[in-house]
Amino acid sequence: xxKLIMATLLILxxxxxxxxxxxxxxRKSITFLDAVILASSSSRDMSTRQVDYTAxxxxxxxxxxxxxxxxxxxxxxxxxxxxxxxxxxxxLSMDALAGxxxxxxxxxxxxxxxxxxxxxxxxxxxxxxxxxxxxxxxxDLGITAENxxxxxxxxxxxxxxxxxxxxxxxxxKVEDVMWYESQVSISGGILWFKIDYDDGHTSIRPLLExxxxxxxxxxxxxxxxxxxxxxTMAADNYARNLEVATKxxxxxxxxxxxMEVAGAHIGFNMGRKEGVHxxxxxxxxxxxxxxxxxxxxxxxxxxxxxxxxxxxxNPGAMSYGYGVIVGDWAPGxxxxxxxxxxxxxxxxxxxxxxxxxxxxxxxxxxFALGVEMAYNLSQIxxxxxxxxxxxxxxxxxxRDDGAETLYGGITYADISVMKRFQWRRLDAYAKGGIxxxxxxxxxxxxxEYNDRTYTYDSETYGAVLGGGVNLTLNIDWAVGLRYNYxxxxxxxxTVKDDEDTEYDDMTFNTNHTGGAIMFQLIFSPKALGFDPxxxxxxxxx
Amino acid sequence: xxxxxxxxxxxxLIWSSTLFSQSGNLPQSKEALFVESSGPAEVVIxxxxxxxxxxxxxxxxxxxxxxxxxxxxxxxxxAVWFIVLGGSDPLLTTADEKLKFNGxxxxxxxxxxxxxxxAWESDRFEERIKLDDGNKLRIKRAIRLNKRLIQEDLExxxxxxxxxxxxxxxGLPNIMVLPEAPKxxxxxxxxxxxxxxxxxxxxxxxxxxxxxxxxxAPDQAEGLNELVSASQSLKDVEEDAxxxxxxxxxxxxxxxxxxxTESRKVGSSTVKKAAVAVRAFETTTARLLGxxxxxxxxxxxxxxxxxxxxxxxxxxxxxxxxxxxxKEDLSRGVQYKVIISISTEYDTDDAEEVLFELTDALAGxxxxxxxxxxxxxTLDYLIWxxxxxxxxxxxxxxxxxxxxxxxxxxxxxxRVTMNRKLIVLKIDME
Numbered sequence: 001x002x003k004l005i006m007a008t009l010l011i012l013x014x015x016x017x018x019x020x021x022x023x024x025x026x027r028k029s030i031t032f033l034d035a036v037i038l039a040s041s042s043s044r045d046m047s048t049r050q051v052d053y054t055a056x057x058x059x060x061x062x063x064x065x066x067x068x069x070x071x072x073x074x075x076x077x078x079x080x081x082x083x084x085x086x087x088x089x090x091x092l093s094m095d096a097l098a099g100x101x102x103x104x105x106x107x108x109x110x111x112x113x114x115x116x117x118x119x120x121x122x123x124x125x126x127x128x129x130x131x132x133x134x135x136x137x138x139x140d141l142g143i144t145a146e147n148x149x150x151x152x153x154x155x156x157x158x159x160x161x162x163x164x165x166x167x168x169x170x171x172x173k174v175e176d177v178m179w180y181e182s183q184v185s186i187s188g189g190i191l192w193f194k195i196d197y198d199d200g201h202t203s204i205r206p207l208l209e210x211x212x213x214x215x216x217x218x219x220x221x222x223x224x225x226x227x228x229x230x231x232t233m234a235a236d237n238y239a240r241n242l243e244v245a246t247k248x249x250x251x252x253x254x255x256x257x258x259m260e261v262a263g264a265h266i267g268f269n270m271g272r273k274e275g276v277h278x279x280x281x282x283x284x285x286x287x288x289x290x291x292x293x294x295x296x297x298x299x300x301x302x303x304x305x306x307x308x309x310x311x312x313x314n315p316g317a318m319s320y321g322y323g324v325i326v327g328d329w330a331p332g333x334x335x336x337x338x339x340x341x342x343x344x345x346x347x348x349x350x351x352x353x354x355x356x357x358x359x360x361x362x363x364x365x366x367f368a369l370g371v372e373m374a375y376n377l378s379q380i381x382x383x384x385x386x387x388x389x390x391x392x393x394x395x396x397x398x399r400d401d402g403a404e405t406l407y408g409g410i411t412y413a414d415i416s417v418m419k420r421f422q423w424r425r426l427d428a429y430a431k432g433g434i435x436x437x438x439x440x441x442x443x444x445x446x447x448e449y450n451d452r453t454y455t456y457d458s459e460t461y462g463a464v465l466g467g468g469v470n471l472t473l474n475i476d477w478a479v480g481l482r483y484n485y486x487x488x489x490x491x492x493x494t495v496k497d498d499e500d501t502e503y504d505d506m507t508f509n510t511n512h513t514g515g516a517i518m519f520q521l522i523f524s525p526k527a528l529g530f531d532p533x534x535x536x537x538x539x540x541x
Numbered sequence: 542x543x544x545x546x547x548x549x550x551x552x553x554l555i556w557s558s559t560l561f562s563q564s565g566n567l568p569q570s571k572e573a574l575f576v577e578s579s580g581p582a583e584v585v586i587x588x589x590x591x592x593x594x595x596x597x598x599x600x601x602x603x604x605x606x607x608x609x610x611x612x613x614x615x616x617x618x619x620a621v622w623f624i625v626l627g628g629s630d631p632l633l634t635t636a637d638e639k640l641k642f643n644g645x646x647x648x649x650x651x652x653x654x655x656x657x658x659x660a661w662e663s664d665r666f667e668e669r670i671k672l673d674d675g676n677k678l679r680i681k682r683a684i685r686l687n688k689r690l691i692q693e694d695l696e697x698x699x700x701x702x703x704x705x706x707x708x709x710x711x712g713l714p715n716i717m718v719l720p721e722a723p724k725x726x727x728x729x730x731x732x733x734x735x736x737x738x739x740x741x742x743x744x745x746x747x748x749x750x751x752x753x754x755x756x757x758a759p760d761q762a763e764g765l766n767e768l769v770s771a772s773q774s775l776k777d778v779e780e781d782a783x784x785x786x787x788x789x790x791x792x793x794x795x796x797x798x799x800x801x802t803e804s805r806k807v808g809s810s811t812v813k814k815a816a817v818a819v820r821a822f823e824t825t826t827a828r829l830l831g832x833x834x835x836x837x838x839x840x841x842x843x844x845x846x847x848x849x850x851x852x853x854x855x856x857x858x859x860x861x862x863x864x865x866x867x868k869e870d871l872s873r874g875v876q877y878k879v880i881i882s883i884s885t886e887y888d889t890d891d892a893e894e895v896l897f898e899l900t901d902a903l904a905g906x907x908x909x910x911x912x913x914x915x916x917x918x919t920l921d922y923l924i925w926x927x928x929x930x931x932x933x934x935x936x937x938x939x940x941x942x943x944x945x946x947x948x949x950x951x952x953x954x955x956r957v958t959m960n961r962k963l964i965v966l967k968i969d970m971e
Contacts, residue, residue, distance in 0.1 A: 024665075114808040118841065127663050128683040133579040133853055138846045145805075145812040145839030152808060200806060257665050261606070269664075288671045295670070330605035332669040332680060 023334060025255045025274065026124055028154045029116075030067040031109050031195075032059055034074035035083055037161035039092050043188070046165050050231055054186070057239035058160045062190065062246050065275030066254060068120055070112040070155070078108055092161075094206035098193055101157060101204045109195060110202050113155055121147035155195030156251075157204065160242075162188035164213070167231065169223055180223040182230035186238050187213035190246065210245040214238035215530045218538035233534040240341065241527040247339035248526065254337035258284065261331055264303075264323035264424055268335050271309035271319045278378040279385060280305045281338040281475055281524075282321060284329060300327030302338065302475045304422070306384050322384075324472050326424050338475055340524045342379070344387075346372035347521045352395050352412055353486055353514025354439065361401050363510065365410055368395025370518065373532050374418060385420035389431060390533050393516070397439055408441035408456075412486065412516070414464045425472040427480075435464040437488045437512040453498045458510045462488025470522060478522040488512035566650035569593065569615050570679070573623035577850070578857040581751035582689040583660055586623055587667060590616025592678040608678040617655045617662070620684045624691055630861030632692055632701065635868065641700045649698070661685040689752075702868065714793035714867050715961065717757040718745045719786065721797040721820070728786070728797075729759060740845045741798050741817065744852045748860065759786045787824040791960030793876075794830065794863055796821045800848055810841040817851040819859045823866065824962060825878035825923055826913070831862030874908040874925035877937060879964045883918045886970040887949075892918050895948045895968070902944040906931065934964050941966065 036055045038044045046054075063069070072079060082104045089096055113120075124147040129135065135142040164187035172179050189211035193204050216234030220226035246252060254274055260267030266284075270276050285299040302325050309317030323329070348370035356363035372391025378384055392413040399406045416433025436459070443454040464487070470480030490510045495503040572589035579585050592612030594603030625632050625642070633639050648654065661684070668681040695701040720738040722728035731738050749756045787795035797820050804813040820832040835855025837847035870876060881899060883892045899920055903910050907924040914921035924937075931937050938959060945954050945968060957965040 110808070114810075117808050118810060127665055128576070128585070128667075131579075131661055131663075131683075131685060132577055132585065134840070134842070134846060134850055137580065138842075138849065140840070140842050140846055143841060145807050145814075145841070148807040148810055148812065148841065257669075259664055286669065286671055288675070298671075328602075328605040330609040332609060332666040334669075 023255050024257070025066070025253065025270075026150060026154060027120065028067050028156055028252060029070055029113055029120065029151065031070040031072060031105070031112075031155065031157045032062070033072060033082065033105075033157065033159055034059070034079065035086070035159065037086065037092060037097070037159055037191070039161045039163040039188070040165075043162040043165045046162065050235070051162075053232065054162065054235045054238070055160060057235050058190065058242055061239040061243035062158065064243070064247065064252075065273065066252065068116065070109055070116075072105065072108065072112075078104055094191055094193075094209065097159065097191065098204050098206045101193060105157070106195070106202050106204055109155060109157070110152070110197070113152060113195075117148055117151050118143060120151045124150055149197060152197035152202070153195070155197075156207070157193040157195065158246075159191045159193070160188065161191055162186060164188065167227060169227055171223070177221060179219055179221060180226040181219045182217070182223075182226040184216045184227070184230040184234045185213065186215075186234045187211070188238070190242055192249065207251075208249065210242065210249065212238060212241040212245060212527055213529065214241060216538070217530070217535050220538075229538050233531060233538055236534065237528060237531040240531075244339050244341055244526050247337065253339070254282075254335075256335050258329065258331055258333045258335055259318060261329045264326045264329075265306075266303055266321050266323065266329065266335070267318045268321070269309075269311070269316075269318055271311035271317055273311045276305055276308050276319050277342075278305050278308060278382060279342070279376055281340060283336045283338050283475065284323075284327060284333055285336070286333045297334070300329065300333070301325035303335075304384070308382075322422060323424060324422060325474070340476075340526050341528060342376040343525070344374045344376075345523045345525060346370075346374065346389075346391065347523070348372065348391075348393060348482070348518040349520075350482075350516065350518025352393055352410060352516040352518075353512055354395075354397055354410055355511045355514065356399075357509040357511060361399060361508075363397070363399050365395045365397050368393045368410070368412070368516070368518070370394070370412070371532075375533065377417075385422060385427075385429075387418040387420070387431075389414070389416045389418050389433070390536060393518075397441060399441055404445060406441040406443050406456075408439065410440075411438040412436070412512075414484075416464060416466075420470075427470045427472070427478075428467065429470070430465075430467045431484075432465045433463070435462050435486055435488060436460075437462060437486065437490075439490075439510055439512075454503075455496050455498070456493040456506060456508075457496070458490045458493045458508075460488045460490035460510070460512065462486060462512060466516075468520070470520070476524055480520045480522065482516075482518050482520055484516040484518075486512050486514060486516060565647050566618070566652070567646060568618035568622045568650065570619045571622055571627065573619050573627060575623070575628060575857075576683060578853045579685060581748050582687055583685055584624065584688050584857065585683055585685045586620040587681060588616040588620035588623065588684050589668075590614065590619060590680050590682070592680075594676045596676060603676055603678075609680070612678045612680045613662075613682070614652055614655070616680060616682055617652075617659055617684060618650050620686055621650070621655055621658055621691060624686060624688055625695070630858045630865075632688075632695060632861075634865040638700055641698075642695070645698050645700060649694075654694075658686050658691050659684060660687050702871070713754050714863065715755045715757050715791060716749055716821075716863075717759060717787045717790055717792035717795040717824075718742050718749070719759065719795065719797055721799040721818075737800055737802075737844060737848060740848050741800050741852060744849045745796060745798065745819070745856055748856050752860070757787075757790045757792050759790050784822070784824070784827050787822070791962040792824045793962060794821055794866075795824055796859070798852070800851075802844060802847065805839075807841075812839045812841050813837075813844065813847050814839040815844070815847040815851040817848060817855055819852065819855040821859050821863050825876060830866045831859045833858045870925075875928045875931070876962070877924050877926065877934060877964055878913075878962060879903065879920070879922045879924055879937070879941070879966075881920045881941070881945075881966045881968065883952075883968045884970050885918055887918075887952075887968075889917050891949070895945065895952070896920050898944055898948040899941065902941060906937065906940055934959055934961055938964055938966070 036051050085100045121143045122141045125142040129142045134140045167184040169180050169182040191209050192207040194207040196203050214234045214237040216230040218226045218229035256268050256270050258266050283302050285297050288296050288298045303321040303323045305321045307320045309319040311317045352368040354365040370393030372389055374387040374389045377386040377388055395410045397408045397410045414433050414435035416431040418429055418431035420427045420429040439458045441456045464484050466484035468480050468482030470478045472478045491507055493506040493508050495506050569591040570589040574587040576585040576587050590612040592608035663683040666680045666682050670679045719728040720731045746756050800817050802813055802815045804811050815837040818834045821830040833855040835851040837850035903924050907926050909925045911923040942954050951971050952968045953971045955967045957967050
C-alpha cells in the first residue's frame, strides 16, 4: 500500500513538474502611488515642488514597458486616506506600511486588476495552449484559472521613499559677478510590496527595498536657479539609478529562451512590448544537473540586442542580438536580462599631444589621465552602438628653452559622436567631435625678485578624430587602446600672477595638433553617484 | 559438435543485431506524457528527448547544435513510440503486432519517416537540462502527432490488421452512445432534455464517426419490455435501460458517460471545470471494456467547451480499449447473443431435450460458445461463428429453426427480436 502511495505521489510529481515551463518572464501588474515617503527629518525639509518632482521622475523611469499598470488617481479619497495614515504613523517600516496598504488599497487594487484580468491572462496563454483544441477548434482564448490566478498574483505596489536630503549653496564673486554654487544630495529608494491572491483572499506583504543615492551640482548667477538645477540633476540621476535597480529585481528581469542561433547571432521572442532596447545586455546560460540531481545555472557568455522586434503589432516578431562573449549556444538556452545604465565609463592613461613652433623651445607632455562618458544613443537612432561621448584628460606639461623648464598641466575635453563595431569580444570604434584644449604653465623664476609666481594660460577649440580597439573582459569590463588626433593651435597666452593680476597677453605658439595614444579601461555601471554630463552642463559658466 | 558450432556462429550474430538495434533509430528516452486529444486524428504529446555525445577522449567536447538536434529528433521518436507502444493504450496491443513491428521499427523510426507524423511542435522547450557534465542534453517539448496517419502506416506495413480487412470480415463495431442513467430514468429522455448530455453525445459520436465506426442512435425505448419478458436473464438487468437499448438496437458496444461540472470564482470571473467519465461495455454481456475519466482545465469558458475538452481527454483511451477488444474478438469469430425461451406448456423433460439439442446445435455451428444462463425453459448463449459460413443473424436463425423443428415438431418458433447482434426466440406450443 505504501509503495502504491509512493508511486502515485511520484507520478503526480512528474506530471506536475513536467509542465513547469522554463523560467520565463511573465508580465507584472504594478500599482504606483503618487506619494513619496519622507522617512527622515532632513527629507521632510524638501519643498512640495521637490517632492513632486522626485516622485514624477521615479514614476517616469520605473514605468517600464514590461509592466501593466493599475493606476490609483492621485486625488482620490483612498490616496488621501493613505497619506493621512502614513503621516499619523510613527512606524514607517515596510511591515507597518504594508499594514496601511492592506487597510487602504488592497480592495481597490484587486478591483482594478479584476477589470483587466482576462485580457492580461490571455497574454499568459503559452504556445502549446494556443495550439490546443480549445484555441484552434473552439476559438477560445485558451485562458485557464491558473492564468487568471497568475494575473492576480503578479501584482506589485511600489512606494518611493527619501531618507536623506541635503542642499548647500555658496556664493562667490568673480569679476564683479556673483556666482552661486549649489550641491544637493538625495538618498532613498523604492519599497516594493507584493500582492498575494489565494482563493479569493488578497493581502499585501513587503517584498524588498532598493536604495540609491545621488548628488547634483550647479553654478548659476541666480541662487534659486543654482539650487533647482543641482536638485533636478540629483533627482534625475536618482530616478535613473532606480530604473536600473528595478530592472535588476529578480521578479522583473526579462527572461526567455533563445529561439534561433546562427553563429554568434541569436533570435528571441521578446521585443518592444517588454521594453527591450538596442544594445541591452542579456546573459546566456543553461540549467545543469549534477550526478546528485542538483540543478544549477551555468552562464555561457552574453549578447547585446541588435534589432528589436515590434511584437506589439506582430506577436510573433522576434528580436535579434549579437554575441559578445560567445559560448556554445543552441536554441532553448536561457536568456536573462543584465540591466545597466545606458552609458559606459572610460578610464584612460597615456599621452596627449603638445608642441610648439617656436624656435629654441620645447613644449611637451609626458603623461595624461582621462575620463570619458559614452552615452548610448542607440535607442534614439535605433541602431546599435552609437554614442555621444564627453570626456576630459589631464596631463602634465613642460616648456623647456634649453636653460630653464616651466612646469604645468594640460586639459583636453571633447564632445564627440562615436560608433562602435563589435565582433565578438573585439570592438573597434571611430569618433569625431569638437575639443577644448587648455594649457597652463607656472613660472616661479621671479619669486626671488618680486615674490610673485606667474601663470601662463592658453586655450583653444579644435576638432578631434579618433579610433580604437577594445577587448571585452566580461559583461561589465573591457580594455582597449585608443588613438585620437587633435586639431588645435593657439598663439596667445594670458598672463596672471598669484594675486590674479592680469598682464598683457603673451604671444607664444602652442600646438595641440597631433596624436594621443591611451590605454583605456571601460566599465558599464548599474548606478552613478552623479551624472557627469549634467554636471558639466551645470558647472560650465 | 555441429550444435556447438552453430551456437558459436549464432551468438555473435544475435549480439551484433542487438547492438545495431540499440544504436539505430530507436528512441533513447521513451518518456512521454499524453497532453490532449486535439481532434479525432491528432494528439498532443509532451515528449522528452535526449541528445547524447560520447566523448572519444577528454578533450572531445559535444557540439551544442548536434546535441540539440539529436534531442529534438529523440523527442519526436519518443512521442511516436508512445503512440505505437507506450502508455496505457498503445496502438499495438497484441504480441503478434509487436513482433511484426520489431521487424520494421528501424525504418519506421527513421528521421524522415517520423517527421511525416509531426503536425506541429512547440518552438519553446518545456525543459532543457544538461546532464553528465554536458555530454547529455534532455529536453521536453510539446508535439502534435497525426495518430491516424501512424495507424494507417502501420496497417500498410502489415503490422496492424487494416481496418478495411477487419471491415470485410467482421465489420466495424456498431456503437451506441447514451448518458449514464440512474435507476428508473430513461437515458433517451436525459439526452433530449439536457443540452449538456446532448453535447456529450455529440462529441463522442463525432469521434466515432470520424473513425468510421457505425453509430447507432436509439430514439425510442418502446419494445424493451417485450425484450425483457422474453428472457429470464434479462430480468436482472431490467432497470438498466441503456443496456437493454443497446441490445435492442443491435449495438456491438455501448458507451455511457456522465458529466459533472464545478465552478468557482477567480476575481469576478467564474471558472469551471468538467469531469466526464466514459465507460464502454460489450453489449451482449454488459462486460466493462474500458473506463476513463477525462478532465478539462479550469477555464472561464462556456460549458460546451469544457465538456468537449474533458471528453477529448477520456475518449481516446476508451476507444483504444474498444479497438483492443475488437481485435481480440475478431480472432474468435462473429459474436451473437442467442436467447431462446420455451413455453412452460411443455413439460420439463421435453423442454430439456430441446435445450440439449439446441446447445449441441449451437456448439456445432460456432467456433466457440459461452453459456450465460440455462434454466428449465430458457437458454442464453454467446456464440462466435465463422463469418464465411454465417454472414448474418438470419443465417443463424435459419439453422436454429431447423434444429427446433426437428426436436419439437409441435412447437412454433417465434422471433421476438432479431438484429445483427441479438437473436431472441420464443417456442410456443402449437
